[in-house]
Amino acid sequence: MLIDHPLLGLRDSSEFIYMGDAKLLNRPNWKSKNSNTKFIDYGYLRKNPAGEHKELWYHEQGDRSWLVVTRNTVTHEILKVELARYLKRKANAK
Amino acid sequence: MKYSGIKVLWEGLRGNMGWKPLWRNPDPKKSYDIIIVGGGGHGLATAYYLAEKFKITNIAVLEKGWLGSGNIGRNTTIIRSNYLLPQNQPFYEFSLKLWENLEQELNYNSMVSQRGVLNIFHSDSQRDAFVRRGNAMLMSGADASLLGVNGLKKMVPFLDFQNSRFPIKGGLWQPRGGTVRHDAVVWGYAKEADSRGVDIIENCEATNFLVKNGRCYGVETTKGVIKSKKVGVCVAGSSSQVMGKIGINLPIESHVLQAFVSEGLKPVIPGVITFGAGHFYVSQSNKGGLVFGGDIDGYNSYAQRGNLPVIEDVCEGGVALMPMIGRARLLRTWGGIMDMSMDGSPIIDKTNITNLYFNGGWCYGGFKATPASGFCYAHLLATGTSHHNAKDFLFNRFEKGMLIDEKGQGNQPNLH
Numbered sequence: 387m388l389i390d391h392p393l394l395g396l397r398d399s400s401e402f403i404y405m406g407d408a409k410l411l412n413r414p415n416w417k418s419k420n421s422n423t424k425f426i427d428y429g430y431l432r433k434n435p436a437g438e439h440k441e442l443w444y445h446e447q448g449d450r451s452w453l454v455v456t457r458n459t460v461t462h463e464i465l466k467v468e469l470a471r472y473l474k475r476k477a478n479a480k
Numbered sequence: 481m482k483y484s485g486i487k488v489l490w491e492g493l494r495g496n497m498g499w500k501p502l503w504r505n506p507d508p509k510k511s512y513d514i515i516i517v518g519g520g521g522h523g524l525a526t527a528y529y530l531a532e533k534f535k536i537t538n539i540a541v542l543e544k545g546w547l548g549s550g551n552i553g554r555n556t557t558i559i560r561s562n563y564l565l566p567q568n569q570p571f572y573e574f575s576l577k578l579w580e581n582l583e584q585e586l587n588y589n590s591m592v593s594q595r596g597v598l599n600i601f602h603s604d605s606q607r608d609a610f611v612r613r614g615n616a617m618l619m620s621g622a623d624a625s626l627l628g629v630n631g632l633k634k635m636v637p638f639l640d641f642q643n644s645r646f647p648i649k650g651g652l653w654q655p656r657g658g659t660v661r662h663d664a665v666v667w668g669y670a671k672e673a674d675s676r677g678v679d680i681i682e683n684c685e686a687t688n689f690l691v692k693n694g695r696c697y698g699v700e701t702t703k704g705v706i707k708s709k710k711v712g713v714c715v716a717g718s719s720s721q722v723m724g725k726i727g728i729n730l731p732i733e734s735h736v737l738q739a740f741v742s743e744g745l746k747p748v749i750p751g752v753i754t755f756g757a758g759h760f761y762v763s764q765s766n767k768g769g770l771v772f773g774g775d776i777d778g779y780n781s782y783a784q785r786g787n788l789p790v791i792e793d794v795c796e797g798g799v800a801l802m803p804m805i806g807r808a809r810l811l812r813t814w815g816g817i818m819d820m821s822m823d824g825s826p827i828i829d830k831t832n833i834t835n836l837y838f839n840g841g842w843c844y845g846g847f848k849a850t851p852a853s854g855f856c857y858a859h860l861l862a863t864g865t866s867h868h869n870a871k872d873f874l875f876n877r878f879e880k881g882m883l884i885d886e887k888g889q890g891n892q893p894n895l896h
Binding site for chain 2: 432
């Protein structure tokens with residue numbers, strides 16, 4: 387698979403480390419209500435879709451950025467690649 | 481149908497005209513006592529043990545495709561019980577004991593060949609870890625012995641003992657491990673379940689569950705609605721898809737694992753051999769092909785095919801361990817979809833919907849577990865309580881922090 391890195395262009399997926407579901411970006415607040423249940427969900431439960439999946443890839447053999455890749459898990463087609471830090475900044479600005 | 485030497489002789493004399501299909505092809509009834517979703521090895525083993533040990537025969541097994549079309553036909557056929565943790569090892573030893581009597585029990589030649597499993601180690605610390613593992617195996621009633629370099633040189637002289645990066649220091653040897661003809665397992669279980677009255681319904685996909693007031697009372701399928709007192713899901717690889725239909729998120733990611741077979745060669749590999757410094761394991765099939773595999777590809781996938789970097793990595797591991805296979809040509813590679821659970825261990829448990837049960841999360845160790853998984857799942861479905869060998873394979877181990885993590889990798893499914 388080739389991942390279209392937003393800064394570096396097409397890179398081979400073997401340069402990356404896979405971290406799984408991009409929901410890991412949204413860590414629950416430990417002070418919130420039912421934070422125990424939320425952390426069990428965050429740590430262990432996954433939607434695991436057959437089809438479009440937003441997931442985290444870490445460019446370890448490259449610029450060490452975290453990417454959010456939208457990929458089809460049935461065809462391996464990569465639909466969208468974004469820098470995780472930009473997404474996070476955008477979300478925090480809201 | 482009963483197989484015997486006399487039957488083979490008789491059929492040979494009569495032009496082999498008397499062989500019959502091994503299972504019927506029934507239409508589904510309106511209702512059953514138990515429906516098992518998934519006609520793979522585990523599902524059919526469950527149906528067989530329900531009928532044989534728990535005397536429940538009003539059962540349907542629903543299979544989306546044809547029998548043997550899933551992971552039971554895609555694995556590398558290895559059986560062994562060389563686990564470490566006390567929650568796992570007795571279960572796999574129970575499974576190995578069931579394998580040992582499987583052919584007699586099913587009256588079907590599944591070619592159980594206990595040719596031994598050898599785990600190579602390459603350093604002193606790895607030897608310590610394997611000694612500990614061997615002791616855990618012995619304590620569960622399994623067999624294990626530690627071989628030094630001299631013992632190994634007699635058994636497998638072709639290994640690269642003097643490898644400068646990963647010199648071979650010895651191996652952990654389980655003589656009772658081995659290989660099984662994987663398709664014959666599913667056919668054998670299907671034959672015996674069917675002869676006890678179990679309806680095996682192929683080309684019948686479960687599309688939804690019938691749930692009312694938190695109780696499951698049947699399944700919607702492509703062949704209509706079928707009611708049932710209990711429903712057991714047993715679809716490892718697609719577990720998240722099936723359970724997702726009623727909104728249950730599982731502690732599972734689906735990953736693709738590739739397997740490989742070389743062209744047919746003269747007999748050269750005596751048993752199953754695993755490399756201790758990379759991920760590579762190999763056995764030789766009865767047709768002569770080297771059957772080998774390694775790591776999963778490492779990203780969520782339902783594609784049943786993998787990518788080239790892992791093929792390269794596995795082949796490198798193989799050549800590092802036994803350079804002699806460097807010129808063998810690769811014949812085929814294929815991929816299967818694994819339920820990779822968050823701690824690398826399976827789940828056989830009730831769900832929070834009454835009368836709906838779940839069996840899955842086998843990672844890439846499901847084949848060797850087939851008989852015990854079927855037995856323990858049948859026990860759970862019939863009695864409502866966990867079998868003592870599977871009492872820790874529960875959903876709530878994640879929230880309780882009682883993970884069964886053989887590799888100690890944490891909740892990172894692609895590392896198990």
